Amino acid sequence: MTYAVGVDVGGTKIAAGLVDEQGRILERRRLESPKYDADELRDAIVEVVEELRQGHDVAAVGVGAAGSVAADRRSVYFAPHLEWGSEPVADRLMAKLDLPVVLENDANAAAWAEFRFGAGQGVDDQMMVTLGTGVGGGLVLDSELYRGGHGVAAEVGHINLVPDGRPCPCGRRGCLEQYASGTALTRDARAKAAEGGAPRLLHAAGGDLEDITGTMVTELAKHGEPEAVELYTNLAGLLAKGIASLVAVLDPTLVVLGGGVSEAGAVLLQPTREALATEITGHGKRPGPDLALAELGNDAGLIGAADLARNAKVQVGFRSDT
Amino acid sequence: MTYAVGVDVGGTKIAAGLVDEQGRILERRRLESPKYDADELRDAIVEVVEELRQGHDVAAVGVGAAGSVAADRRSVYFAPHLEWGSEPVADRLMAKLDLPVVLENDANAAAWAEFRFGAGQGVDDQMMVTLGTGVGGGLVLDSELYRGGHGVAAEVGHINLVPDGRPCPCGRRGCLEQYASGTALTRDARAKAAEGGAPRLLHAAGGDLEDITGTMVTELAKHGEPEAVELYTNLAGLLAKGIASLVAVLDPTLVVLGGGVSEAGAVLLQPTREALATEITGHGKRPGPDLALAELGNDAGLIGAADLARNAKVQVGFRSDT
Numbered sequence: 001m002t003y004a005v006g007v008d009v010g011g012t013k014i015a016a017g018l019v020d021e022q023g024r025i026l027e028r029r030r031l032e033s034p035k036y037d038a039d040e041l042r043d044a045i046v047e048v049v050e051e052l053r054q055g056h057d058v059a060a061v062g063v064g065a066a067g068s069v070a071a072d073r074r075s076v077y078f079a080p081h082l083e084w085g086s087e088p089v090a091d092r093l094m095a096k097l098d099l100p101v102v103l104e105n106d107a108n109a110a111a112w113a114e115f116r117f118g119a120g121q122g123v124d125d126q127m128m129v130t131l132g133t134g135v136g137g138g139l140v141l142d143s144e145l146y147r148g149g150h151g152v153a154a155e156v157g158h159i160n161l162v163p164d165g166r167p168c169p170c171g172r173r174g175c176l177e178q179y180a181s182g183t184a185l186t187r188d189a190r191a192k193a194a195e196g197g198a199p200r201l202l203h204a205a206g207g208d209l210e211d212i213t214g215t216m217v218t219e220l221a222k223h224g225e226p227e228a229v230e231l232y233t234n235l236a237g238l239l240a241k242g243i244a245s246l247v248a249v250l251d252p253t254l255v256v257l258g259g260g261v262s263e264a265g266a267v268l269l270q271p272t273r274e275a276l277a278t279e280i281t282g283h284g285k286r287p288g289p290d291l292a293l294a295e296l297g298n299d300a301g302l303i304g305a306a307d308l309a310r311n312a313k314v315q316v317g318f319r320s321d322t
Numbered sequence: 323m324t325y326a327v328g329v330d331v332g333g334t335k336i337a338a339g340l341v342d343e344q345g346r347i348l349e350r351r352r353l354e355s356p357k358y359d360a361d362e363l364r365d366a367i368v369e370v371v372e373e374l375r376q377g378h379d380v381a382a383v384g385v386g387a388a389g390s391v392a393a394d395r396r397s398v399y400f401a402p403h404l405e406w407g408s409e410p411v412a413d414r415l416m417a418k419l420d421l422p423v424v425l426e427n428d429a430n431a432a433a434w435a436e437f438r439f440g441a442g443q444g445v446d447d448q449m450m451v452t453l454g455t456g457v458g459g460g461l462v463l464d465s466e467l468y469r470g471g472h473g474v475a476a477e478v479g480h481i482n483l484v485p486d487g488r489p490c491p492c493g494r495r496g497c498l499e500q501y502a503s504g505t506a507l508t509r510d511a512r513a514k515a516a517e518g519g520a521p522r523l524l525h526a527a528g529g530d531l532e533d534i535t536g537t538m539v540t541e542l543a544k545h546g547e548p549e550a551v552e553l554y555t556n557l558a559g560l561l562a563k564g565i566a567s568l569v570a571v572l573d574p575t576l577v578v579l580g581g582g583v584s585e586a587g588a589v590l591l592q593p594t595r596e597a598l599a600t601e602i603t604g605h606g607k608r609p610g611p612d613l614a615l616a617e618l619g620n621d622a623g624l625i626g627a628a629d630l631a632r633n634a635k636v637q638v639g640f641r642s643d644t
Contacts, residue, residue, distance in 0.1 A: 068608055078607045125471035139571075141468060148573025149447035150609045158603035159567040163484060170603040172566070244494070245481040249461075249571060251470025281480035281492040285400045286390055287472045 002059040005049050006306030008106055009033060009041070009065050011081030015298065016048045018056060019306035023117030025299060027052055038085030046096045053099075060100040060312065061093065062305030064109035071151035073103045073312075080169065102309040105147075106301045108154060110258060110294075111138020112145050113304030118295035119256045126254040127246060128294065129156055131239075131261035135177040139250065145308070157181070161242050176242035180235055182214035182260050189217045189231055198227045214261065221267040232264055233271045240275030247289055248281045258294030269293055324381040327371050328628030330428055331355060331363070331387050333403030337620065338370045340378060341628035345439030347621060349374055360407030368418045375421075382422040382634065383415065384627030386431035393473035395425045395634075402491065424631040427469075428623045430476060432580060432616075433460020434467050435626030440617035441578045448576040449568060450616065451478055453561075453583035457499040461572065467630070479503070483564050498564035502557055504536035504582050511539045511553055520549045536583065543586040554586055555593045562597030569611055570603045580616030591615055 003026070007016040014033050017025040029048045034040035049061055067079025074088035093101040104112075111128035114120045120128070124143045130136040135157025139146040147153055157177035158170050165174025178184055189212050192198040193205075198212075200220060205211035220228035243255055262268055273291045280288045296303060325348070329338040336355050339347040351370045356362035371383055389401025396410035415423040426434075433450035436442045442450070446465045452458040457479025461468040469475055479499035480492050487496025500506055511534050514520040515527075520534075522542060527533035542550035565577060584590055595613045602610045618625060 068604070078604065123471075141463065142466070144464070146463060149445075149575030149611070150573055152604075152608050153571065153573035155570040155573075155603055158570040159481070160483075160563060161485070163563070171605055172601065172603060175603070241482060241485070245567065246571060248477040248480040249459075249475065249568060251472055251475035251477075253471030279494065281477055281490075281494060281497070282390070282400065282474075283493055286474050289471070 002057050002310075004059055004306035004310040005052050005061045006109075006302030006304070006309070007045055007048065007061065007063045008109070008301035008305060009045065009063060009082065010106070011035070011066055014044060014048065015302055016052060017299070017302045017306070018052045018058070019303055021310070023113065023303050023307060025303065033082060035081065036083050038083050038087075038089070041082065041084065042089060042092055042096075045093060049097055049099075058099060060102065060306075060309035061097060062109065062302075062307070062309030063090070063093070063101065063103050064106040064301040064305035065103055066106045068152045069103050069105045071147065071149070073151070076103065100309065100312065102305075102312045104305050104308050105138075105152075105154075106305075107136030108138040108145055108147065109302075109304035109308060110296070110300035111140060111154070111256070111304070112308055113296050113300040114256050114258065114294050115140045115143075116307055117303060118300065119292040120254055123254045125250075125252050126256060127154075127156065127250055127252040127289075128256040128258055129239075129243065130259040131180055131257065132182055132259035134183070135181045136259075141250075156242075156246055159242055159245055161238060176239070179238040180242065180261070185214035185217050185231060185235060185261055186212065188234065189214065192227065192231060198231075200225050200227055218261065218264045221264040224267075229267055232267045235261070236268055236271035237275045240272050240279050243272070243276055244279035244281065247276075252289045255289045255291050256294050257291065258300065262293055263297075265293060324379050324632075326381055326628035326632040327374050327383045328431075328624030328626070328631070329367055329370065329383065329385045330431070330623035330627060331367070331385060331404065332428070333357070333388055336366060336370065337624055338374060339621070339624045339628070340374045340380070341625055343632070345435065345625050345629060347625065355404060357403065358405050360405050360409075360411070363404065363406065364411060364414055364418075367415060371419055371421075380421060382424065382628075382631035383419060384431065384624075384629070384631030385412070385415070385423065385425050386428035386623040386627035387425055388428045390474050391425050391427045393469065393471070395473070398425065422631065422634065424627075424634045426627050426630050427460075427474075427476075428627075429458030430460040430467055430469065431624075431626035431630060432618070432622035433462060433476070433578070433626070434630055435618050435622040436578050436580065436616055437462045437465075438629055439625060440622065441614040442576055445576045447572075447574050448578060449476075449478065449572055449574040449611075450578040450580055451561075451565065452581040452616075453502055453579065454504055454581035456505070457503045458581075463572075478564075478568055481564060481567055483560060498561075501560040502564065502583070507536035507539050507553060507557060507583055508534065510556065511536065514549065514553060520553075522547050522549055540583065540586045543589040546589075551589055554589045557583070558590055558593035559597045562594050562601050565594070565598055566601035566603065569598075574611045577611045577613050578616050579613065580622065584615055585619075587615060
């Protein structure tokens with residue numbers, strides 16, 4: 001059995017694991033992300049990989065990065081929360097580790113993991129929508145991860161939902177992300193509580209509006225608390241409008257919903273499915289996609305990165321010397 | 323040299339041609355579409371193919387259809403303007419012609435033609451947006467025509483642009499098609515003329531508002547007539563908003579604009595390009611697509627259908643016996 005190491009580098013945490021050919025994690029590590037120094041970030045990745053490879057036949061390393069990864073998957077050209085430097089970080093890591101290293105956008109890696117080992121197994125054409133701090137996504141088209149012409153496809157959170165709507169850090173206004181992310185859920189929950197419509201949430205937050213979080217809404221929604229369920233139903237209606245536009249373009253057979261917001265389960269899935277049934281272009285005259293909840297949770301990114309690296313056929317001999 | 327016959331079956335006209343391996347049309351036919359009877363429609367296609375194949379080594383027949391083509395490309399499962407019948411029309415045509423026959427959505431076929439022989443040659447990842455009576459599209463991803471999980475991808479005219487906006491025949495409201503098609507251009511021109519803002523257009527229409535057409539706007543815009551240019555600038559701004567959402571999802575290297583509205587040329591291309599530069603998610607931090615005008619005009623559908631059929635490896639021996 002050969003293994004691959006997957007490293008999911010987020011804005012605050014690095015999660016890494018030793019992953020087998022069936023996508024199972026045999027060992028894992030978790031540490032703070034060095035945020036401001038590209039050398040420290042690279043050293044932290046090297047260290048965690050060296051720990052995990054001890055005593056195992058590791059074939060490759062996949063690094064999932066929250067940011068825009070260049071089309072050749074050697075460098076990160078834009079990341080909002082981390083300093084990666086301008087050098088081809090994959091080549092630098094390869095030189096230090098003497099192992100093939102592949103970079104991948106973290107949402108792409110998660111989508112790939114769900115396709116290979118999670119909710120999307122056996123489905124050739126699928127889209128993952130990750131509802132977290134922002135809204136990300138990944139496309140598996142004809143059983144291949146689709147990265148686009150410049151490597152930055154699948155930014156499904158940035159289709160426009162409301163013209164001149166809420167401002168978005170991407171520089172536009174009204175992006176889907178501003179209405180269906182955990183951040184949006186938090187904002188909507190605080191607004192509802194401010195109007196007196198969410199006493200249980202306010203109580204859960206110790207009476208302070210600003211301490212209400214999306215996670216609290218998710219927890220209360222799971223337990224069927226009406227004020228939280230209502231927040232989810234509203235979010236689902238907006239999410240379905242966005243998914244309907246994506247379905248017009250991509251016609252996936254399956255849409256996988258992941259990220260923290262999706263942890264509410266049926267409270268998200270059911271109203272999204274219902275709204276989508278009538279939101280789809282030509283509904284009734286064409287087949288629509290199935291909708292499913294992601295199965296791999298926060299592990300999807302590292303599992304997918306490991307699997308992509310294992311299959312990437314990168315040769316250590318081709319690294320640039322550094 | 324072997325040839326293929328391409329047949330573009332629209333709601334009112336059938337255009338057919340004998341096409342060589344370089345996408346050149348050697349001979350062509352044009353006839354009315356039999357609209358209401360699937361047998362008559364099939365017979366008309368057979369007749370035009372028989373005429374065009376006389377004296378030539380024809381390898382295959384491609385039929386482009388304005389409608390939803392099933393994923394296996396044997397039947398049309400929904401067409402708004404034509405009666406195709408529920409049988410696998412490709413198999414019926416194959417049995418009559420004793421030639422391999424492939425069906426394709428007409429906008430997909432046009433996108434393929436532009437990729438192979440037109441504005442998109444050599445570009446692996448591209449999207450065509452066809453601005454005609456409606457707004458259609460086609461996706462070439464990784465140098466392959468992408469059809470989606472059910473065969474109905476690339477309905478780029480049906481992403482939502484304006485929530486609760488203008489009603490669309492697709493059953494939703496506010497689709498891009500309602501703001502960037504020739505139909506939309508006609509409607510906007512009449513509204514402008516009704517307010518006294520388009521005297522030249524009104525004059526061109528003989529003084530009758532209802533006789534103003536999108537084609538008239540296109541002609542006047544080509545000649546730099548300010549009232550027509552203004553209508554185009556408005557349309558381009560809305561089109562750019564739609565394209566920006568599509569770019570977030572697909573990240574194409576090139577967007578090809580086709581259809582009758584695009585015949586205005588630079589009057590469409592320039593303002594669309596300018597608006598798109600600031601509409602793209604993360605603009606300035608990521609590469610955007612080039613924008614180009616289609617080069618094959620109304621011939622794109624039949625050229626693309628012929629080329630797809632030539633490369634489809636459909637075997638006559640596999641036809642169902644009918």
